[in-house]
Amino acid sequence: MDKNKGHLHPLTIIIQDMVTIFSELGFSVAFGPEIESEENNFDLLNIPKDHPARDMWDTFFIKNEEQKVLRTHTSPVQIRYMRGKQPPFRIISPGKTFRYEATDLTHEAQFFQLEGLIIDKKTSLAELKGTLNYFLKKIFNNENIETRFRPSYFPFVEPGFEVDMSCSQCEKKGCSFCKQTGWIELLGAGMVHPNVLKNVGLDPKKYQGFAFGVGVDRVAMLKYRIDDIRLLYQGDLRLVNQF
Numbered sequence: 001m002d003k004n005k006g007h008l009h010p011l012t013i014i015i016q017d018m019v020t021i022f023s024e025l026g027f028s029v030a031f032g033p034e035i036e037s038e039e040n041n042f043d044l045l046n047i048p049k050d051h052p053a054r055d056m057w058d059t060f061f062i063k064n065e066e067q068k069v070l071r072t073h074t075s076p077v078q079i080r081y082m083r084g085k086q087p088p089f090r091i092i093s094p095g096k097t098f099r100y101e102a103t104d105l106t107h108e109a110q111f112f113q114l115e116g117l118i119i120d121k122k123t124s125l126a127e128l129k130g131t132l133n134y135f136l137k138k139i140f141n142n143e144n145i146e147t148r149f150r151p152s153y154f155p156f157v158e159p160g161f162e163v164d165m166s167c168s169q170c171e172k173k174g175c176s177f178c179k180q181t182g183w184i185e186l187l188g189a190g191m192v193h194p195n196v197l198k199n200v201g202l203d204p205k206k207y208q209g210f211a212f213g214v215g216v217d218r219v220a221m222l223k224y225r226i227d228d229i230r231l232l233y234q235g236d237l238r239l240v241n242q243f
């Protein structure tokens with residue numbers, strides 16, 4: 001390809017690939033605004049005011065705008081999508097998210113997330129695992145990738161999990177890429193908390209679902225072996241011309 005004609009940024013390529021893979025599983029794409037109400041970003045996701053869990057998200061507040069924030073995750077799109085609609089739902093939501101924190105090799109104040117949500121009369125952790133396995137095998141183009149779930153806490157899911165992916169470089173033998181553990185931390189996931197369903201007017205006795213969030217930058221860094229997240233946002237042609 002003639003690089004002088006312009007081409008897509010690696011993050012755009014990854015997001016397009018993710019959308020294609022999840023479309024194969026019947027997911028449609030939903031979007032929401034980057035400036036979000038505290039209610040959608042926190043309260044309705046079962047993260048009440050003054051709850052210590054809120055400290056998990058370092059937040060940019062909008063000056064002179066009451067109760068508005070730069071969204072700290074793509075989860076508020078779930079709230080917007082579910083409110084006033086009847087399941088079944090099967091959506092993904094890619095987009096920019098923001099955290100008030102110092103930048104380093106693995107942290108940026110702005111990054112991309114992709115959120116997934118399924119709500120139906122019956123879903124299961126097995127379906128969640130199957131969905132994530134399908135996605136990871138496809139995006140990394142590696143049939144041998146496995147996942148493992150570790151119990152974790154996120155206020156909007158119960159039970160909640162950190163999901164690790166088997167190292168795509170060493171097939172679990174241990175290498176510098178996976179810090180010799182054979183596994184790479186990649187996702188947060190879980191069954192949607194009944195309070196979140198109640199908050200959008202759905203009966204948790206009738207409906208259940210699961211949600212997951214994956215760092216788009218992290219996937220791009222793993223797939224393309226980029227070791228500094230900041231490189232993705234500097235517009236340096238020496239990087240972007242490689243795609």
Ligand SMILES: [Zn+2]
Pocket residue numbers: 167168169170171172173174175176177178179180182183
């Ligand atoms: Zn490894």
